[in-house]
Amino acid sequence: MQKSIRKCYLKLTVALLIFFSLTVTFLMSCYGLIPGSFLPFLGALLGGFVITMLVGLWLIQRASNKLSDQMVGSIKRITSRLSLIEKGDYNVYIDYPQQDEIAPVVNTINSLTQSVSNTVRQLTREKKKMNYLLDNMDSGLLLIDNKRCIQQCNSSVFKYFDCRRDLVGAPVSDLCGRPVFLKAVDHALDNEVGSVFDLNLMEETGAVVSVRVNPIAGDWLGNTTATTSAVVIVTNVTQARQMEEMRSEFIANISHELKTPITSIRGFSELLESGVVTNPNTVQEYIGRIHEEADRMTNLIEDILRLSTLEAGEAAQQKREPVNLASLCEDIFYSLTPQLNKKSISHQLKGTATFVADPDDMRQLMKNLIENGVKYNVEGGSVTVRLVGEAYRCVISVSDTGIGIPIEHQPRIFERFYRVDKGRSKREGGTGLGLSIVKHIVAKYGGQITLTSRVDAGTTIKIILPVQGAERKNVPEESVETKL
DSSP, X not given: OHHHHHHHHHHHHHHHHHHHHHHHHHHHHHTTOOTTOHHHHHHHHHHHHHHHHHHHHHHHHHHHHHHHHHHHHHHHHHHHHXXXXXXXXXXXXXXXXXXXXXXXXXXXXXXXXXXXHHHHHHHHHHHHHHHHHHHTOSSEEEEEOTTSBEEEEOTTHHHHSOOOSOOTTSBGGGTOOOHHHHHHHHHHHXXXXXXXXXXXXXXXXXXXXXXXXXXXXXXXXXXXXXXXEEXXXXXXXXXXXXXXXXXXXXXXXHXXXXXXXXXXXXXXXXXXXXXXXXXXXXXXXXXXXXXXXXXXXXXXXXXXXXXXXXXXXXXXXXXXXXXXXXXXXXXXXXXXXXXXXXHTOEEEEEEEOEEEEOHHHHHHHHHHHHHHHHHTOOTTOEEEEEEEEOXXXXXXXXXXXXXXXXXXXXXXTTSTTOOSSHHHHHHTTOOSOHHHHHHHHHHHTTOEEEEEEETTTEXXXXXXXXSGGGGSOOOOGGGOEEEO
16 A cells, blocks of 8 residues: 555656646746746746646545545455454455555455364364264253253253253253252252252153252353353163062062962961871871972972073073974973863864974973963863964964953063962962063064953964074063064
8 A cells, every 4th residue: 555655646746747847838938938037937936836736736635535445445345354254254265466565464364264264163063073972862961050041951851851942041940840850950059969869750751760960160151250050961761760670579579479388388387287187188188288389389489590591591502403393282282181171171283383492492482371371261261372384483373262361461461470360370370470481482582472362252372483583692581572
C-alpha cells in the first residue's frame, strides 16, 4: 500500500510541475509579456502557482479517495472471508496480491486459519472416536453436574431405562425417579461419597442393573469455580443375579430334598430301635420304607452328581461312539416293564437311528424322557418313541397320552427341581432333575428341544441333534434352543 501511495504522489508531482509550466507560459502569452520584464512575470508566476495549487488539491482528493476505496475494499474482502470462521467454516483462504504491503498480514491469517482448521478436524475425529467407544460400551455412562442435570450420556443408557432420548441438559429425575437412585446422586454431589446398588428394572426394560455413582471434582464443565459432579455407570447384571438366585434355589432345594428322606429314615429307624414296634409285618413295612427313602436319596445324589458333571463340562472328555438308539430304547422299555404293566401302558417304537455320542449320555437322555412318559401317564395310556436318522441330524420324539403340562408351567419345566405336581412327583419317585439333565445333555451336543403339551391330552418332547455337532467339544447351556 505504501508503494502504491509513493507512486501516486510521484506521478501527481510531475503532473503538477508540467501543469505549472504550461500555466505560466499561457499567462505570459496572454498579456504579451516578454522575458526581462520582472513584475509582469512575477504576476504570471504567482497566478500559475495559485491555479496549480487548486488543481493539485482537487487531484490529491481524487487520488486519496481512490486509494481509500482500494484499502477499504481489501479490508472488506478480508473481513468477509474471516466472517466465515464465525459460521464454522474453518477452511478459509484469502487470496490477496503478494506484492501488496498487507500481504504478510493476510499470509499470517491464512496460516492461522489453516492451523485452526487442522485442529478442529483432529478434535472432530477424536470426538467421533470417543462417542463411538462410549456408544458401543455395554455399560451405560452418565455425567451429572452439581445442578442434578445430565451433561452427557451414551446410547447404552437407553437399553436399561425407559426414558426419552433427549436427556442432555435434562434433570436426572427424567432418567430415573427411583428414590434410591436420586438419593445416591445427592449423596455423591453433596457429600462426595460413592454408592453401589442394584436396580430391578424387569418390568420396565427386562433387566437388572448394577448402578455405581461416584463423585468427581474439577472444572471439566468449564466452570470458573471447581464444583463436584458425578459419574454414573450402569452395568447389566441380569444373568449374574439370575444365576445367583438359581444357585440359592438349588441349594435350598437340595437341602429340602435330602432332608425329607433323611427325616423318614431317622424316624423309622428310631421306632425300630426303641422296640415299640413288635409286629413283624409292621417291622417289615418300616424296613421297606427305609429302603425306599434310601433309594430315593441315592437317585437324587446320582442325578445331582451327573448334573454337576454336565455343567462342569467334564463329560466332554468321555469317549464317543455310534449308539443304536432303537436298541437302547428297547432296553429301557424292558427295564420299565413293571411300571408299564402296573398302569397297563402300551409302548411303541417307530424308526431307527444311530448317533455318535457317549453311550451313558444317550441312555440317561432316553431313560429320563421315557420314564417321565410312564410316570405322568394315565391308566391304559401309551408312550411312543419316534427315531429319524438323517444325513445331518438325528431327530428323537417321545410322546405320551398323560396328564399334560399347563401352559403357565411350560417355560420352567426344564429348570432344576421344578415340578408341576410336587405331590405326584414325589409319589412317583421323581427327583425334579430329569428334564434339567436332558437339557444339559442336549446342550452338550448342540441340539434343540421342542415341547408340545396340552392338559389331559399328553406331552411330546422333540429333540434334534446335529450329526456334525457330535465332533464339537462342549456347547454352553445357552446354546440350547428350547421352543415352547
